[in-house]
Amino acid sequence: MQRVTHLCSRAVLGLITLVGISWIFAVPDRLGMALTFQQVVVVLLGLAIAAAFIQKPYGEKAGSIEIILGILAISSWFWMSWNFENWMLRMADRTPDMWLPGVVAIILMMEGLRKAAGGIIAGLVWIIIVYAFFGDLLPPPFEAEVFPPTKVVLYLYADNNGIPGLVLRVVAQLVLAFILFGKLLEISGGSAFFNDLALGWMGHRRGGPAKVAVVASAAFGSISGSTVGNIMSTGVVTIPLMKKAGFQAKYAAAIEAVASNGGQIAPPIMGATAFIIAEFLEVPYQDVVLAALIPAALYFLVLFLQVDAIAARFGLSGLPKSELPVPLQVFLKGWLFVLPIGILLYYLFWLGFNPGLSAMFACIALALLMVVKNRRLPSVSELSDFIFGGGENLVPLILIAGAAGVVIGVLNATGLAFQLALLLTALGKSMGILVMLILTAFIAIILGMGMPTAAVYIVLVTVVAPALIDMNIVPMAAHLFLFYFGLLSMLTPPVAVASMVAAGLAGSDMWRTGLVGVQLAAIAYLLPFLWVFNPALILIGTPLAIALAVSSAVIGGWMLARALQDFSATKALGLIWALVLLLSAIFIGGSTIWLGSESLLVVVVSAVGLAGLLYLRRRDKQSELETA
Numbered sequence: 342m343q344r345v346t347h348l349c350s351r352a353v354l355g356l357i358t359l360v361g362i363s364w365i366f367a368v369p370d371r372l373g374m375a376l377t378f379q380q381v382v383v384v385l386l387g388l389a390i391a392a393a394f395i396q397k398p399y400g401e402k403a404g405s406i407e408i409i410l411g412i413l414a415i416s417s418w419f420w421m422s423w424n425f426e427n428w429m430l431r432m433a434d435r436t437p438d439m440w441l442p443g444v445v446a447i448i449l450m451m452e453g454l455r456k457a458a459g460g461i462i463a464g465l466v467w468i469i470i471v472y473a474f475f476g477d478l479l480p481p482p483f484e485a486e487v488f489p490p491t492k493v494v495l496y497l498y499a500d501n502n503g504i505p506g507l508v509l510r511v512v513a514q515l516v517l518a519f520i521l522f523g524k525l526l527e528i529s530g531g532s533a534f535f536n537d538l539a540l541g542w543m544g545h546r547r548g549g550p551a552k553v554a555v556v557a558s559a560a561f562g563s564i565s566g567s568t569v570g571n572i573m574s575t576g577v578v579t580i581p582l583m584k585k586a587g588f589q590a591k592y593a594a595a596i597e598a599v600a601s602n603g604g605q606i607a608p609p610i611m612g613a614t615a616f617i618i619a620e621f622l623e624v625p626y627q628d629v630v631l632a633a634l635i636p637a638a639l640y641f642l643v644l645f646l647q648v649d650a651i652a653a654r655f656g657l658s659g660l661p662k663s664e665l666p667v668p669l670q671v672f673l674k675g676w677l678f679v680l681p682i683g684i685l686l687y688y689l690f691w692l693g694f695n696p697g698l699s700a701m702f703a704c705i706a707l708a709l710l711m712v713v714k715n716r717r718l719p720s721v722s723e724l725s726d727f728i729f730g731g732g733e734n735l736v737p738l739i740l741i742a743g744a745a746g747v748v749i750g751v752l753n754a755t756g757l758a759f760q761l762a763l764l765l766t767a768l769g770k771s772m773g774i775l776v777m778l779i780l781t782a783f784i785a786i787i788l789g790m791g792m793p794t795a796a797v798y799i800v801l802v803t804v805v806a807p808a809l810i811d812m813n814i815v816p817m818a819a820h821l822f823l824f825y826f827g828l829l830s831m832l833t834p835p836v837a838v839a840s841m842v843a844a845g846l847a848g849s850d851m852w853r854t855g856l857v858g859v860q861l862a863a864i865a866y867l868l869p870f871l872w873v874f875n876p877a878l879i880l881i882g883t884p885l886a887i888a889l890a891v892s893s894a895v896i897g898g899w900m901l902a903r904a905l906q907d908f909s910a911t912k913a914l915g916l917i918w919a920l921v922l923l924l925s926a927i928f929i930g931g932s933t934i935w936l937g938s939e940s941l942l943v944v945v946v947s948a949v950g951l952a953g954l955l956y957l958r959r960r961d962k963q964s965e966l967e968t969a
């Protein structure tokens with residue numbers, strides 16, 4: 342039986358990868374098969390559900406129950422794919438051969454979601470499903486429009502506004518390709534290359550291993566687009582190095598967690614959510630990348646400055662150069678890994694190709710370069726890891742995308758999304774937009790505890806984004822605001838998944854790691870408010886407004902990093918000084934809001950802040966010389 346379940350697991354995981362690749366390259370069209378995207382994505386969904394049952398069995402090992410449920414899942418979703426075109430012409434009939442398989446398909450999807458993504462997100466989606474059937478019993482404004490049960494089932498099962506909708510299409514056409522590219526980069530040694538390059542470049546500096554974690558996680562995380570995956574790829578190397586250099590376990594874990602979480606906001610890839618943002622806004626993906634560029638740079642700048650301050654406070658030097666790789670040698674040995682990324686950026690930004698197709702061309706280039714570099718064809722184990730490992734990485738994303746279809750479909754069809762948006766808009770008009778934003782941020786963090794970033798964003802964008810836009814907030818600013826605070830739930834206690842994973846690797850207390858992580862990521866809690874009130878920070882505005890917003894934010898961020906680390910001083914005067922720096926950081930960083938987006942007074946206050954920082958830096962160096 343174990344051999345059978347192993348073969349079944351391999352079959353469904355391999356088919357996820359192969360069906361996804363063939364869809365991106367339009368193989369069905371080339372073979373004369375006129376398939377709609379709904380017909381393809383539900384096949385992927387059925388395969389992912391089957392994989393979830395086998396990977397997360399009810400007992401110690403998968404057996405006949407998991408295989409039977411997997412076959413039922415594949416069959417029920419394939420049934421919808423096979424009949425989709427015919428059903429579109431007679432959807433109003435709602436015969437048992439249409440809705441009964443739908444009931445089976447939805448129940449199995451929800452159970453697969455629970456196994457692959459956890460009980461929290463599954464519980465939330467179940468609540469929404471129950472609301473779709475019984476929401477008409479609730480009082481206004483939560484009262485739902487009444488639908489026959491069979492119509493609800495078919496709407497979720499087969500309508501392109503339901504499960505086989507926007508988010509599942511984005512995962513199948515775009516995200517899948519980048520997940521496979523990241524997997525191939527990992528197999529080929531690309532993640533080790535980035536780690537070694539960062540280690541050779543930064544490892545000998547003050548607090549070098551921690552700076553390596555920041556640089557390596559920013560570089561690889563931008564490609565992998567997964568916080569936990571990033572921690573497991575780079576953290577297994579950087580966390581032990583940080584502890585060896587003298588960093589306390591809580592600092593080592595928190596630095597890695599914050600740096601890896603930043604990978605999801607670091608261009609050029611930014612994780613699955615960025616593609617969904619582009620689809621919701623109906624803008625090119627490149628626009629989302631450009632808008633996120635400056636905030637991401639500020640995020641890593643402030644983190645880097647805090648790491649340096651921690652190393653200085655504890656007197657932590659870098660690692661001996663004799664123990665580190667030579668950057669030039671690392672680059673000469675692995676420079677081929679840079680070419681596929683260049684090809685990706687060329688197709689994506691210069692030629693304007695579809696992101697999924699661009700990533701697949703990068704995969705092909707990387708595979709060919711592997712052959713040249715290794716002077717051999719890929720081994721069976723490498724091909725197996727790519728095909729089956731790539732499929733395994735996609736399983737939770739596909740199931741979350743299916744669940745997102747439920748959320749979006751129910752909230753829109755029942756009118757609940759519209760009613761809640763009206764309530765939030767009224768709140769914003771009566772209590773002010775700042776109160777509304779704070780409430781939204783709080784909701785995002787609470788919802789995000791234990792949920793993937795993409796799932797949080799999808800729930801919020803359906804309900805909250807229209808209300809924010811109705812308050813005359815720039816759409817891109819509103820969507821990035823929701824994205825950032827959904828992402829910050831990965832770092833915010835009490836759940837803090839990123840901090841939990843990193844703490845496990847470091848042998849640190851999760852709570853202490855989480856609190857340090859919040860401190861290190863403080864800039865990310867403030868920046869979204871800044872770009873909402875001044876979109877120039879996300880490159881929407883005149884050149885002067887953009888220049889002033891960026892320069893003042895950089896100086897404010899530098900001052901914030903200094904203030905956060907000075908709070909650790911034991912003397913009362915140190916705490917007072919840190920508080921002054923913190924207030925100054927907020928004032929200077931937001932000066933384009935208080936003084937005007939193109940006011941020359943912004944230049945004056947920024948210059949004063951920069952002069953103060955340079956003075957403090959010179960004073961610190963003098964103190965270090967005197968101590969030495």
